[in-house]
Amino acid sequence: MIDKYASLTGNWNYPTKVRFGAGRIKELADACRAAGIRRPLLVTDPGLKPLPMIMDAIGTLEHGGLACALFADVHPNPIGADVEAGLKIYRAGHHDGVIVFGGGSAMDAGKAIAFMSGQTRPMWDYEDREDWWTRADAAGIAPIVAVPTTAGTGSEVGRAAVIVDERDHTKKIIFHPKMQPVEVIADPELTVGLPAHITAATGMDALSHNLEAYCSPFFHPLGNGVALEGMRLVREWLPVAVKTGSNVDARAYMLAASSMGATAFQKGLGAMHSLSHPCSSLRGTHHGLTNAVVMPYVLVHNKSAIEEKLAASARYMNLKDQSFNGFVDWILQLRQDIGIPNTLKEIGVDLDMIPEAAPMAMEDPSTGGNPLPMTVAAYETLYRNAIEGRLV
Structure with a gap:
């Protein structure tokens, strides 16, 4: 072997x-x-x-x-x-x-x-x-x-x-x-024996680490380079690993992308993780799956600060539409292809959780790395959008 x-x-x-x-x-x-x-x-x-x-x-x-x-x-x-x-x-x-x-x-x-x-x-x-x-x-x-x-x-x-x-x-x-x-x-x-749904959720966790690190406003060119290649590997190999779990090449590249994400996020994380942590502790949701669900909502919220960055990453990853919207469209299509739910409601997070979760998200250490300054009210809105499926 x-x-x-x-x-x-x-x-x-x-x-x-x-x-x-x-x-x-x-x-x-x-x-x-x-x-x-x-x-x-x-x-x-x-x-x-x-x-x-x-x-x-x-x-x-x-x-x-x-x-x-x-x-x-x-x-x-x-x-x-x-x-x-x-x-x-x-x-x-x-x-x-x-x-x-x-x-x-x-x-x-x-x-x-x-x-x-x-x-x-x-x-x-x-x-x-x-x-x-x-x-x-x-x-x-x-x-x-x-x-x-x-x-x-x-x-x-x-x-x-x-x-x-x-x-x-x-x-x-x-x-x-x-x-x-x-x-x-x-x-x-x-990792070959991982079920497809766990492969998808954990793979999206790797993507969230690379993506949030890349979008973080702190100066760290080394982290940016690692994160960009990590995202490219996810784009190429996560669908293969989910569809054909026995493909050892796909498993190897995803294992590398995972380590790359954790290396890159020494630069910082952001609101995806701040939203996800309270969901896991209060409702027991899978961390990677939660990151995958909230991902596009956070990207759209942060658009004014990351539009040029995501256009650059779309070019590096050779997406068909090399713009911010093209990048978000890729995320949405990837989620659909590998079976990621569209809303937090689908994984057991309801509106009743927001009053407790939003202040917890604000206090989460990951908040400091978000491209835009956050408030409790902003987290309340993000939770509501992600629960109800409003990508605005």
Whole structure:
């Protein structure tokens, strides 16, 4: 399998060490040793726990002489209690590192467990606000090896974890530079079994990361370049991955686009994510799917600030209509082609949620990266438009 897809195999150091290519999960024990891990805790989610890929990974580790334990009690939108439960197992087993294996939920929970393994303050004291990350004892952060099984969040190359605070039902970002995994195994074969609807939702999450990073007003030419190519890869390969899930080339390019999105969004995100986070914490919606639903509504809202940027991206992506409207039309057609709903109402978000959700969106850290300044009233309007399907 590796020989057949040799052109899509490589070792990268951008922004961390990545072992990319089909079949490279066999290198998991080597990656752990390179990260200084001898007793890993493998963190995954309940859906992956019974699958052969998890048992095979544990077998690979044991064959490589590494003692491994498994933790999979993770909610789809991880909560603080998930991190506490994982920490108990980590400490009881005297583990010295974490393997985060799965999609965004496993990545977030596992990275938070590794981060908190040597801290003494409550996790919420390290939220991504001002310089709160400097409160952490960097020496107390366990090394992380990341194995993504979805192509969406890009958390395998990220420096943060998103955890729901049960006290107020808000998603909070826990950040520290040392939360970035030191080794990544990006094996597209691990994503082949994803159902089409999950492939679509996670792929649109990758697109939202690249797109919002590109539209963010902050100066970061490197981020812009990565984001542009990430969007182009999504355009070319997401429909293929959804239609033909066994296409390893498509899976590989989408896995790359996912990592690119998370690399680019160090530049910033925006209102798509600010709208999406309250929906996930209050209604349990899938994060990538929610981003996909609100995407065109946010683009139209931001038109005055991003019209020239999206026309430029339309040219780079060789869209038929190389204008702002042409770009939005592409988004709408892509959503239709891969089965994304048109409204938030279709995924369980109703008008009754707006009074609670709009202030939460305004307070979300992603709001600071939106191309236009936001207000609670603007978020109320965006929620209403996205629920009722008014693209104005």
